[in-house]
Amino acid sequence: MTAIWAGIDAGKTHHHCVVIDDTGKRLLSRRVANDEGELLKLLGDVLALGEMTAWGIDLADGGAGLVIAVLLSHGQHLLYIPGRAVNRASEGYRGDGKTDAKDAAVIADQARVRRDLMPVRPGDELVTELKVLTGRRRDLADDRTRAINRLRGHLTGIFPGLERELDLGNVGPLVLLTGYQTPAAIRRTGVRRLATWLRNRKVRGADQLAAAAVQAAENQHTAVPGEKITAQVV
Known part of the structure; x- marks a missing residue:
C-alpha cells in the first residue's frame, strides 16, 4: 500500500503544498489559492498519488480555516505542526533559507518521521464561537489601551498637570476631554x-473633577507650541 505525506505551508490568500513518498522524494509541489474549488482539485490530485495519505499543516486557524475544513470533511488525517517547530526543523534541511515550498516540504517530512504530532479534529462549534468572541474581546481591550495611551501622550505634551490628575480609565475624564x-x-x-x-453630561463626581481640572490649569499659564492642533486630536 503506497503511503504519501502532504505538507501545507498555510497563508492568508495562498497555500503551498508539497507531497513526498516514504523515501522523501517529492511527488508534487504546488501553490494553490485559498479557495474551495482550488483546494478540492489539490485534494483529488494528492489522493491520486497514493493509497494512504497523511497531511501536515503549520496553522490551526485563521487563513488555514478553509483548507482544514475541506480536508476534515473528506475524512483526511491531518496533523498540526507549529510554525516554530517548522522553523527549527528547517535548519536541518538543505535548500533555500526560507521559501514556502521548502517549509511545505519540511512539514511533509516532519509528518512522515515524527510520532508526537497532534491530529487536527473537527472543531466543536461552541468552542469555535468562544474562541472568536474572546479574540474579539482581546482586540477591543487592546484598542482601548492604545487609545488611552495615545491620549495620555498628547495630553502630557501640552498639559502634563491635567494628565496627572485624570484617570483615563474612567468615563468622566474622557467626557471632560471632549470639551x-x-x-x-x-x-x-x-x-x-x-x-x-x-453634570449635564451625566458625569459622576462632577464637582471634584472640575475642581481638580481648574487647579491643574491654575498651575500652568504657559501655552506649549502645538497646543491648538494637539487639543483638536485629543
Whole structure:
C-alpha cells in the first residue's frame, strides 16, 4: 500500500503544498489559492498519488480555516505542526533559507518521521464561537489601551498637570476631554461652569473633577507650541 505525506505551508490568500513518498522524494509541489474549488482539485490530485495519505499543516486557524475544513470533511488525517517547530526543523534541511515550498516540504517530512504530532479534529462549534468572541474581546481591550495611551501622550505634551490628575480609565475624564483640553480654556470656564457642564453630561463626581481640572490649569499659564492642533486630536 503506497503511503504519501502532504505538507501545507498555510497563508492568508495562498497555500503551498508539497507531497513526498516514504523515501522523501517529492511527488508534487504546488501553490494553490485559498479557495474551495482550488483546494478540492489539490485534494483529488494528492489522493491520486497514493493509497494512504497523511497531511501536515503549520496553522490551526485563521487563513488555514478553509483548507482544514475541506480536508476534515473528506475524512483526511491531518496533523498540526507549529510554525516554530517548522522553523527549527528547517535548519536541518538543505535548500533555500526560507521559501514556502521548502517549509511545505519540511512539514511533509516532519509528518512522515515524527510520532508526537497532534491530529487536527473537527472543531466543536461552541468552542469555535468562544474562541472568536474572546479574540474579539482581546482586540477591543487592546484598542482601548492604545487609545488611552495615545491620549495620555498628547495630553502630557501640552498639559502634563491635567494628565496627572485624570484617570483615563474612567468615563468622566474622557467626557471632560471632549470639551476642554488646554489650561487657558479650563481657567476661562471656572469650577462652577465646568462642573455644570459635566453634570449635564451625566458625569459622576462632577464637582471634584472640575475642581481638580481648574487647579491643574491654575498651575500652568504657559501655552506649549502645538497646543491648538494637539487639543483638536485629543
